[in-house]
Each structure stands twice: as structure tokens, then as C-alpha cells.
Amino acid sequence: MAFPAPLAPYAARAEETRGRLHSDPESAFRTPFQRDRDRVVHAVAFRRLKHKTQVFVSQEGDHYRTRLTHSLEVAQIARTLARALKLDEDLAECLALAHDLGHPPFGHTGEDVLVECMAKYDGFDHNAQTLRLLTKLERRHAEFDGLNLTWETLEGVVKHNGPLTGPLAQKNDPLPAAIVEYAKGHDLWLATYPSLEAQVSALADDIAYNNHDVDDGLRAGLFDFAAAREVPLVGSALRDAEARFPDAPRDILIAEAVSDLIGAMVVDVLQETKRRLAEGKPASADAVRRAKQAYSAFSPEMDRDLSGLRAFLHENMYRHYKVNRARSQAKRIIKSLFDLFFHEPETLPPEWRGRYEGASEARLARVVCDYIAGMTDRYASREYRRLFGVEFDG
Template sequence: MPLPFPAPLAPYATRAEKTRGRLHAEPESETRTPFQRDRDRVIHSVAFRRLKHKTQVFVFHEGDHYRTRLTHSLEVSQIARSLCRRLRLDEDLGEVVALAHDLGHPPFGHTGEDVLEECMADYSGFDHNAQTLRVLTKLERHRASYDGLNLSWETLEGTVKHNGPITGALAEEKAKAKGKKLEPMPAALAEYAAGHDLELHTYAGLEAQIAALADDIAYNNHDAQDGLRAGLFTMAEAKDVPLLGPSLASVCRDWPDAPEAVQIAEAVSVLIGRMVNDVFEETSRRLAELNPASAEEVRAASEPMVAFSEALAPDIRTLREFLFGKMYRHYKVNRARSHAKRIVRDLFQLFFEEPGVLPPVWFNRQEGKPDDKRARAICDYIAGMTDGFAIEEHRKLFDATRWL
């Protein structure tokens, strides 16, 4: 049963009082733990506010009821806190990793990311996870004495590695299991790691691993809810989909006269609960098997401790495949993706070829720099845009009728 009040932390929890500290030394707070301060710094950041107008699946102006990157991040943090509480981990660390995990996403969701990857292919690449690290350590600036938010080592480590090791034997093993080759480390990560070792060859602590699974739980369920409510697919089309179909059928039997929107919300709530319980039980089993005495033993493990069970994992993959075909590649979403691709590509090409049209602060960041540094500055500018700002910038620069 979930505990009504925080219980003493488990031995394998990440402990705020044993933090490895910050890159730039600061006096500790008298009222907040290091991870609580990290959370507050993320919430007060410009990048976090911008998530309100960044695409999850639907471009921000398509409807007020659909998820944005901000509401998605808040929902991920709620699930992460719940799981951390049940497993007696540091809730604040789980929460801040969840809140920060998408800060590096450009406008228009994965579409914007795909285009920036293409545009940056000859200039050390683009990776939204590495971009999140740039936001946290370089692009946000609230203190005169350093760039970035100066977050604790554990928060930076968890944000970068929440999906697993990035270098080394474990990362190679993980890539091989997916039938892929290990990708080169993103340039932004390599640059930062050269001066601040985040131990990229190991797993992150349990709190960050939980944030990663909370992300999966949130987007699978909430994207399904948004897709149904938007009419991209119907309840009848979902009836044979593992997890989602049985959940909808059960709710319709119990509440046959409820409005469809309420039935969908009920089904999603039930399904989130089932996935959360599954992660809790599988994680508890793995922890009992390893019996780690510290967070360091969790990091040194040969596999993640937080996972879905073998029984549930195939059904989750099938649900993702259904959402990909029926929702993420629905013709209406594809039309929005098509516009988004042109907007991001046009902006990058124009700024690179005619940097004089950049706002002064961004012009100054790239002026006189070699092509790779110029491209990185332009990429930073575009990646920080909201959907609406990118649309308006494109209209200003490419709609000649505005000047007539």
C-alpha cells in the first residue's frame, strides 16, 4: 500500500545529504535540500515556462485540452513522485529529473528534433537530451558568476542518463539488444563531460530510472487519451489493442451511460494504475534480487533496476505501435508535421546564410565564429523557440506581404 507520509529512505535511495555537490560551490540552503533547490531552479527557468507552448503531439494552438510539453512534464513528475514514495526513494530528485527531462526539445516535438538533426548533421549533430544539458548548464543564466542553473551532480547525472548508460560496455550491450550500433556520444555531452564527469558509462540512480519509466507511462496513456478525444482513432479501433482495449471495455461495462470522454478518462486512469503497479512490483523484485546497500551499487549494476515486467513489456510495445500508426502518423498530424518541417528548415537555412537577420544577442553569439560554432548558436536559438514564436518568426521572414 502507498504510504500516506514519507517513510525513512531505503538504503539504495540517493541521499541529498551525501550529494556530490555543484560544479560551482555555493552555500547550502537553510530550508531546502539540494534536490529541492534544483527543482525550484528548474521551475523558475525560462526554458520550463516555454514548455507551455511546445508540441507534445498537437501544435499548441490546435486545442486547449490537449497535452503540451509542460503538462506532459507535470504529469510525468506526478507519476515519478508516487513511485519514489512507494519505493522509499528521494521524491524531490525523481521530480526534478521528470520536470527537466524535456527542456531540450525544440518546437514542434519530434518533428522539430528530426529537422534539427538533419540541419546539424555536418556540424556535430543535435540530440534533445544533450540539448537539455546545454539548457541546464549553459543557456539558462540567472547568476552573474556562472552560466546555467548550477544543479547538483545527481540531478545532472539523472537527467542525462535517465534512459541508461551512454558510453561503455553497458551502452554497447543495450544498443546491440535493439539491433543497432552504439551511436557516437553527442558533441554537447562530450564537451560538458570533459570538464565535469557524470560517469556516463553507468546507470543513473533509481530516482532517474523511475523518471524515465514515468515518462513512458505518461505519454502512452495521455497520448492515447488525446488521440481518442481528437477523433484520430475510435474506441472501436482500439478494442483489440492490448492494455488499452480491455481497459476501455471494462469501463464501458461498468459505466455504459457515462459520456465517452468520461469513459476514456476512466480507462486511462485504470491503465496508469496498472502500469505503475507493474513497475513497482518488477522493480521491487529486482531490488530484492540484487539487494543493493547504496545508490552506488545501483549505478554499478549490470541492468536497470526499474523496469516493466516481462509479461507487460510486449503489450506496451504493441500499444506504442498502434499509437504510431493511428495517431503519430495520422494524415492530420502529418500535415502539421509537414508545415513544421518547412518552418524549422527554412529558419535554420536563412539564419545560417544571412546571420544579419538574427536578433542582436544571437547574432553576437555566432559572429566571427567558424561554421560549426555558428550552426550551434543558431541551433540553440531555434531549439529554444516555442511553436508560436517559430511560426511568427517564419511569417515575418518569409511572408513578403507583411512589408507591403
């Protein structure tokens, strides 16, 4: 079959894939990375992202981002970066679409509660949960569990933030149990950087969430224009938009400023990445993996400004009292559901009870965790009402 061309020497190549864990006949008209992307899109976990939120909960309005719309925005930016760098766009898009599959309901609040609940049972990590979904929990094939994705996709999902072991790892924390378990049978080179496609996908995630949080925060009134004008990056973008369109309504000014911000960040990543590539001259995708630093990154100046933006969003948006109220409700829901299912497993649906019967306490905890992590915000809220008879407006 025909493969996309021309690609840069350092790009991942579908025709050179290290393959899949289970034998699986290839398509006559789609590359292995295209098939990976399509399998992610058709996964149950991907559809559930529609009703999993990041900062807001569903009652705040229909126009704010969900995990699904965020993933689509990340995919668009990732493809832009990949095309400009002559990388495999399908692999970059696949990684962007898959990167949030393991998040539980209610965003980082849900994850915080599951981390606490699973502290005695090998913990919880959303990246490891994504790997569990892709390799075990999704059931769409008769001959194997999971989606049976290529080595390059699984590597990129697990390591998109960098090496997990060895001297280059950013953290010395123990590896999540799901990654340790999977790596025993399928070596994902945990001590190296991932492909450049995975690196640009991770940066696309940063670009997307910082900008859409500015967009959503301004539109929701969590902070106002006066405050935003003093924030690195956002302030100059807003002032430029106001100068160019003095009579435009505020929603248009927000859209113009966010569009300019995304463009500026994309250009910054491309310039810094091209500078590093010109300096390092990697001749293959594996040369990218074996490098001593990431080849794709923000410039030091952009990194500094992004730190200021993140600090502002943390103080004025993620800890806003409205968001804190939603977080408080979410904590009670997730903790209550976990405790009930763990101590009264007979209340689990039959298909989930069958996954732990006769096994250890740790196995039961993992089954309960998998069940809850797969819930949407709406489903978790309904389960809470159904089981505890408590009204919740989520």
C-alpha cells in the first residue's frame, strides 16, 4: 500500500512500525497508524469523553470544554505541528485523541480521590489508566482484550511527557502498576524519550488547555478583562485585539485574542523545535528517542510566560469558589461510590462483579476503580442519586 510521503528522516514511519502485541492482519488501504487512530475514535472510552469535564461541571453550560472537545482541539494543533515538521500526522493525531481516555469523571478532582482510595492498592494514575483501557478494558475484538494498537502509539501514550525510568526521568516516583505489568510483556523503552509525534502531541495539549481555560474563564466571568490584561501572554493578546477591533463585542475580542495566542504558541514550538533539530540532526525516529533532551519544546521565554499564565489560572480559575463548590460535590460522589462498591461489591453490575469474584482485596479495589474511572460525570451523579437518595444538580 502507499504510505504518506515525504516525511522527515526523524519522523516515525508506519511501514517500519514495531507492530502490535497480537498478530492482526493489516489493512490494504490504511496505514497502521491510521488504523490506531480509527480504533481510538470508535472506542467506548472515547465516546464517554463527551460527558467528562475538566474544570466545569455540566450544569455550568453547554459551551464550555469537555474532555472530548479538548481532545479534538489538541488533535487539530498536533496535526498542524506534525505537518509543519514533516512528521506522521496520523500518529500525532491518534496520540492527541487518546491522551485523556484514562481520566475519571470530574477532572483532576476525580483523579485526586481515586489516588487516595487506591493508595494501598498500587495507586491510580490517569496515564496508566489510559494504557489499561487501550490494552485491556476496551473489548471490541474476539481474539484479544484491548484495541491492540501499535508499539509506537502505546509508547507515545505512556511517555508523552518524557522518560519514565533511568537518568532522564523527570520524577523518581515508582512506576504505576499498570505500566509495570504491561512492560513485562511488551517493552516500551521506558527510559527514553518518545517519538517526535508524541512530543508535539504533548505540547499541543499544553497549548489547547491553557488557551481554552482562558477562553472559558473569561466567558464564565471567573475573572474579568481588567485582571486578564495583567497576565503574561493573555494581556498583550487582549490589548492587540482591542486595538484592532475597538468596537467589537467582548466575545469577539476573546475569540480573536485566543486565536492569536494559539498561533503564537504554535509558532514558538515550531521555531524552538526546528532549532533543536538543526542542532542535533537526528537521522531517525530512534535517534529522537535516544536523545538526552526533548527535541520539541517551548522556548525559554515562552516557558517563563506560560508559568505566569498557569499561576494566574490556578489562583483565579481552578480555585474559584464556584469551581471549589463543584469540586466539593465531586469528591463526595467519587468517595461515596468507591466506599459503597468496595464494601458491598454485590451492588456492582453483574459484568463487573464477574471480574473480581474469588480474587484478592486488591483485585476488588482495582475493579471498583476501573468501573468508577470509566464513568462520565452524568453517570456518576446518577449513580450517587440512585444509591444514596441524594439530589445533585450535576
